[in-house]
Amino acid sequence: MSEPVYLNIEDKVATLMLNRPDHGNAIDLQTAKQLFEKTLKVHQDKRVKVVVLKAEGKNFSFGGDLRSFQEHGDHVGAHLRELTSYLHQAIILLAKMDKPIVGKINGVAAGAGLSLICLCDVVIAGESAKFTPSYTKVGLSPDGSCTYILPRLVGLRKAQDFLLLNPIWDAEKALNEGLITRKVSNASLDDEVETIVTSFLTGSKSANAKTKKLLQMSFLRELEEHLTLESDMISEQSGLRDGKEGVASFVEKRPPVFD
Template sequence: MTEAVGVEVRDRVAILTLSREHAGNAIDQEMADGLLEAAQTCETDERVRAVLLTGQGRSFCVGGDVKAFAAAGSGAPELVRKLTGSLHAAMALLARMDKPLVTAVNGAAAGAGFGLAILGDVALAARSAKFAMAYGAIGLTPDAGATWLLPRLVGFRMAQELALTGTRIDATEAERIGLITRAVDDESLLVEARSLATKLAHSPRRAFAHTRALLHQSSSNDFETQLALEAAGIAYAIGQPEGQEGISAFVARRPPDFTQV
């Protein structure tokens, strides 16, 4: 495992930390590969039931390593293709795995860092955090899922403005427009994020995985299709160990224990 992405498993939560503090956690190939390896570990490690992604130091992630792009010269297109290949594969795993994702945005989130920040099922941000698409300022186009996530979170018009003007917004504004779930005091960020991730880790993992899938599919399905998927999903879930444990616990008026089923 690379030092560019720290991985710690605590109380069924995998804490992934972007760890190039000296570079604002800018994404180079080592970090992109490390994030993919970490995501693969999270997907297959049965100890892990939820994932928390944050950054080391004052920045969450300032985007791609622009200095590396410049140094690559004419080889920059191939460098970017390889880097985004690893980064996007990692993000797809984090988005689709049967374990919920919490993002804790501890500082600046720009470029690809913007996409990573808003990928969480729950996205918390320190009040000092800043968000910007930033691509246009250096003549580039978005990556890291931003053009898929952003319109779904804030609406098409707001997505156009953020993407094309490069407007930088703070965490309070990000919460107001629905870009993130909640802004929290800087000193409380990791405490709240870990608490939330731990709560999710003790929730019905497979039911939540199907819920994530339903939400992702909802914008491309018609109403009747979504109803059919919901009906099939709940009928399946009620016959599974999680559903049986949840119902038994409800009837017995005791807390359910989903970690053992």
């Protein structure tokens, strides 16, 4: 039996893939556990320069595995407490990861699948992709950091509409609202993701890590405090090998060669 989450690390690229295509890549307890365990491996692997988050089959993820929830009957609350503990630990690792995360989205992304998309730094979706929360539609409240990150991406008013009324956004709507980065044809989805991955592989890992951290901290600090953080980070980065190489390559009018 194949594992519900597949991990491959090769040539500085970590690929995390949801692997329950016959179940719409729905997230059950075992999937949540493996997502945490394999995300931890990626987080700790210093070789990795970029992460690709994707799914096997025709859909990204239907969200939580409602059939598995129902099987626990009156104990479903305890079951979901355990499931979300693993899922949320994985999400914390993804959110804090100093490596850029590229989301490759095909088909339907709903519920916790939608939450996973929100954690990516760059999201490329095929033209046939569909997005919907679906939590309140089935009588549940959101998890997976959706209520935290989504308002920061699309704005509070749009997030209220999306999470409470559960419209289905196609790829064009998701692009216009700021949920995804790019919409491409289904046929060119692989090529577009590969282009983005190559860009990160040839870029500066340390500069990207600092940029991610600055963006994350921007919602938590006052302007003056944030400017101090920016000053600290650019000063530190300028003394690193990548910082020196980037400046030198610009002055010398040649492509940079980063670590």
